Amino acid sequence: MKNYPRILRPTQWLKNLMLFFPPFLSGAILAPEVAVKGIPAFSAFCLASSAGYILNDIMDSEQDRLHPTKRFRPLPSGVVSPAVATALAGFLVLAGIGVAAITQSPRFLLFLLLYLLVTAIYSLKVKDIPLLDVFCVATGFIIRLEAGGEAFAVPISSWLFLSVFLLALFLSIGKRLTEKHNLGDGAGLHRKSLAGYPDGFLEGAMYLTGGAVLVTYSMYTLSRSHLFYTVPLCCFGLLRYILRVKSGQSGDPTESLLKDIPLLLVSLAWAAIIGWRLYF
Template sequence: MIKQIFSLLRIKDWIKNLFVFLPAFFSGLILEPNVFKASLIAFLLFSLSASLIYIINDYVDRAQDKLHPLKKDRPIASGKITPKGALIIAGVLALVITILGLYSFSLLLLLPLLLYIILNLGYSFGLKHIPILDVSIIAIGFILRVVFGGLATEIFVSKWAFLLTFFLALVLALGKRRGELISISSTSRKVLDGYNKEFLNTALIICVTITLVCYVMYTISDDVIVAFGSDYIYFTTLFVIIALLRYLQLTFVYNKTESPTKVVYSDHFMQVMIALWLISFALIIYFK
């Protein structure tokens, strides 16, 4: 039963909420105890909130998921957890989120988290069926993670960070939609009626290009150079370019981006690029 509950919560997908740590990491303050503690609590709150949304989404889609060759094994669709049981777990999660949130932060600081929950409830109950809006909501969710991480630690977040987060999230969401589109098992999704391969290919190239341009502008902007005290930030662009090319290869050549989370966990090439990017930034920020 415990295993099924963990599956229902989608613990593996909590990796997406690491975006909450970005403000602390890039400010050079993540090793400060108070900053790390605030970031960790923010991460936990966002992760629990995401799990709450996953449960509600699986509850709403349980009939459709039963017909899906992969989703039919999810706890609610497979009957391993009853719909009523899932709602009880969701209620407990909501209570824990409320208590932990109000204990740790002011109501004002919790607004990004509340907005994320409201936005994704709308997504679960219908907005996910509207093409373009569906992927935009996913991307906005990542921005809210960064905003919450910044507010929780009282760290200013650059406009470039918001743009990068939004367009990178769009790249991942569009790649996911493309993977679903070419999968015979996913053609029953209503939202896919508003997409075709040509549109998604073009949108992906546009968003990847904008992401790269924004990243380059970020690394050479005077504010960032002064903040980091280094002229060598642009060297990290190398790993970003290679990682984006790898993602495009996985998308266009191997058709393996239906689950971006699975890509991060299983693709060693991508893991190495992400690790090198983080290490290079850490060296610049923390070992001047």
């Protein structure tokens, strides 16, 4: 039974905190209704995202058996059968939809259904297509952001939309670059899209999107001058992630945040400064 929590990938639920960005950045995170609306919204996306991870593991189990680290996951290692995993994924999908339908607006439910559709398309086909794979991952973050805006009735500004999309694209490209570097000549056998990226392309794309993130986030803070002091932290975080990737360390965003102390500290400082300026 200890393998079932592993197949859900609970550490990846951190990505669903994107739902709380709209109320946090609008100064409404301390409102009592945020917890009432936020807990079921977060739960629905956690259930849906875990279903997506299980589907992805089912589709990748053959290749993952040859991967140096992924072969220890429950499905590739054989400790959880594909039939049980499929049933579990189906239950999680229905549970997530049920929670959203009962507690949230119809538009939020549509965002959740769209997220499920995007993750399914990604797992079944798009993950093998260069560029479309990273754009599909970035779209998942945008859906979370828009769903959070809908759940808490907070409009999403154009600059925030662009900042989140480009940041998600930057992190996805960094993860692909790490995989391509660490897997070497066999990268295409583990992830087909990696074979379609020429040498130097992912590195250049990471620099391009990183610079674009800094510009769009700066424009977002200029529209709200009391947040401008966080731009240096954003710059440091981007450069620290690039340094991490170029040093051969994991480019996984969640793992980087949890295991890289400078990145974790700068993230906490960013949240603390915004919290101080908006709430105190």
